[in-house]
Amino acid sequence: MDQPKNFIVISPHFPDNFSTFSVRLRERGFNVLGIADVAYEQLSDTLKNSLTEYYRVNNMNDYDQMYRAVAFFAHKYGKIDRIESHNEHWLELDAHLRTDFNVFGYTLAELEPAKKKSSMKKRFRELGLPVAKGRIFSDQEDAFYLAEKLGYPVIVKPDSGVGAGDTYKVNDSDQLAVFFEKRDPTVDFIMEEFIPxxxxxxxxxxxxxxxxxxxxxxxxxxxxxxxxxxxxxxxxxxxxxxxxxxxxxxxxxxxxxxxxxxxxxxxxxxxxxxxxxxxxxxxxxxxxxxxxxxxxxxxxxxxxxxxxxxxxxxxxxxxxxxxxxxxxxxxxxxxxxxxxxxxxxxxxxxxxxxxxxxxxxxxxxxxxxxxxxxxxxxxxxxxxxxxxxxxxxxxxxxx
Incomplete structure (x- = not known):
């Protein structure tokens, strides 16, 4: 494998301590190319000095804008060798860009088992590892059936999510009913037994x-x-x-x-x-x-x-x-x-x-x-x- 030289860092400024990745990559001789949605003036001087170039987009959730940013760097600097954010929020975006630009690292296809908690559980089972009982539920009736089968308390969380956001410990049927009053109906949730x-x-x-x-x-x-x-x-x-x-x-x-x-x-x-x-x-x-x-x-x-x-x-x-x-x-x-x-x-x-x-x-x-x-x-x-x-x-x- 040829030594990489062009490294695109997605959102290089966030969180603050991750900006050191750009600093060390630049010290090792990389062209460090930053893409984010904040004004260049808002970046720290240390980060500015570590970036070969910075491309600002208006919306990082707009894939077309992100694609054009990477294409601009590829046209100017040649083959892109790495694309990385080290950030869970942009994990799928990183993989999408790597897939489209043929860059080393996790692609969309490889990411799938690590993207959803239900897919993780399936892979754990394939590896012969024990997992908490549970699955995705389809609707409210299915959720109440599953909770009774697993036994309260149960844990309810998004199948695809970051950290403890929207994760609930549900102690009884009344709390499960309250969950359905608040839940986002567009999000798939998984229910698991509570593991002491x-x-x-x-x-x-x-x-x-x-x-x-x-x-x-x-x-x-x-x-x-x-x-x-x-x-x-x-x-x-x-x-x-x-x-x-x-x-x-x-x-x-x-x-x-x-x-x-x-x-x-x-x-x-x-x-x-x-x-x-x-x-x-x-x-x-x-x-x-x-x-x-x-x-x-x-x-x-x-x-x-x-x-x-x-x-x-x-x-x-x-x-x-x-x-x-x-x-x-x-x-x-x-x-x-x-x-x-x-x-x-x-x-x-x-x-x-x-x-x-x-x-x-x-x-x-x-x-x-x-x-x-x-x-x-x-x-x-x-x-x-x-x-x-x-x-x-x-x-x-x-x-």
């Missing part, structure tokens, strides 16, 4: 041949769905130690979905009380929020540079040392109680263990809070102590 357990992830990056060159995992104190439903604080962390069964099942899914030269983010249930691992869904992108930056804090390398190395030379050059456990802790300014420790006290108490404090854009605040704290420690027990200190509230009686 923790959500864990297997995340990483594959090279051009489908080999996993980096992997990690996330564990959460509460499910993202509960964070959204209850407007709760939450934390998640990257553990240094990753269970062997998670690595084994994650590797099997990478092979089963033919993942090449891209990030992946797989979600699993770890069931109560058996501790059985059960795949929930696959996402062909990096984990959201600050997680990709946390890879760097855990390993003391540059994951953005390593991605560029994989694209250019098919090599991931830095060892995964896993020197630290690393956590993200959310705090929400809209809660009725006050936190016991302010930011200055947190800085004094945690010292070097505090990687940083960040203000969270409103679009992410429902899940990630209005302020986020990233901490790390080689010792997991100490990490939990730091989490407790940051999360402690004035009305809490827990020491």
């Amino acid at each position: 357990g923790d959500v864990v992830t297997f995340d990483g990056l594959c090279d051009q041949d489908g080999n996993i060159v980096f992997y990690s995992s996330l564990e959460y104190n509460i499910a993202v769905l509960e964070t959204v439903e209850n407007d709760s604080d939450m934390y998640f962390y990257l553990p240094r130690e990753i269970p062997e069964d998670l690595i084994e099942m994650g590797t099997k899914i990478v092979e089963g979905f033919n993942i090449k030269e891209r990030f992946f983010h797989f979600e699993f249930f770890r069931t109560y009380p058996e501790g059985i691992l059960m795949p929930l869904e696959v996402n062909m992108r990096p984990p959201g929020g600050p997680t990709i930056d946390m890879y760097n804090y855990v390993n003391e390398f540059d994951i953005f540079a390593e991605y560029a190395n994989v694209v250019k030379e098919n090599q991931f050059k830095s060892p995964s040392k896993r020197l630290y456990n690393c956590a993200y802790i959310s705090r929400k300014a809209n809660k009725d109680f006050n936190y016991l420790h302010d930011n200055e006290a947190i800085r004094q108490e945690l010292g070097k263990a505090l990687v940083g404090i960040q203000s969270v854009p409103d679009i992410f605040s429902t899940i990630l809070g209005t302020e986020g704290y990233i901490v790390r420690s080689p010792d997991l027990e100490e990490l939990f102590e730091h989490i407790a200190y940051i999360s402690k509230k004035q009305d809490s009686f827990i020491s």
Whole structure:
């Protein structure tokens, strides 16, 4: 395979931390060609300096505009070697453009098993993996029949959707009736049995041949769905130690979905009380929020540079040392109680263990809070102590 040179980045400015992809690609000698719907003047100076050229469209959901943008770059710079956004929202758009311009990477045909949750479940079964019982329901009558068959509570979510949006835990028939009063009738929904357990992830990056060159995992104190439903604080962390069964099942899914030269983010249930691992869904992108930056804090390398190395030379050059456990802790300014420790006290108490404090854009605040704290420690027990200190509230009686 010839070394790629023309790399189109879809929506290179969003989210903010993903702009580093463009920076590192440019440093590795790529023509980095950006396409988005914001004015060039609104891009950061760092991103502007990393783009060989930028093409603004009025509407990124208008495929004709996006097609013309890629065609313009192809006419000016020659063959387009890569098209990528690293963003779930544009996953199908990326694949459509790759298909039409014959670009390496996931095409529309290859994307299909990873696009819909029902298709994912089918592929999991083909791989011999256990899955939650459930299926798409056709109408209200079918939904009530299925809920009775599965047994309440059930989980109802869009068959094709991103994150915890429009996902509901339905506890009884009355709540199911309320769901049908609010649901979008144009959207297919899938219903699954409720699985008691923790959500864990297997995340990483594959090279051009489908080999996993980096992997990690996330564990959460509460499910993202509960964070959204209850407007709760939450934390998640990257553990240094990753269970062997998670690595084994994650590797099997990478092979089963033919993942090449891209990030992946797989979600699993770890069931109560058996501790059985059960795949929930696959996402062909990096984990959201600050997680990709946390890879760097855990390993003391540059994951953005390593991605560029994989694209250019098919090599991931830095060892995964896993020197630290690393956590993200959310705090929400809209809660009725006050936190016991302010930011200055947190800085004094945690010292070097505090990687940083960040203000969270409103679009992410429902899940990630209005302020986020990233901490790390080689010792997991100490990490939990730091989490407790940051999360402690004035009305809490827990020491």
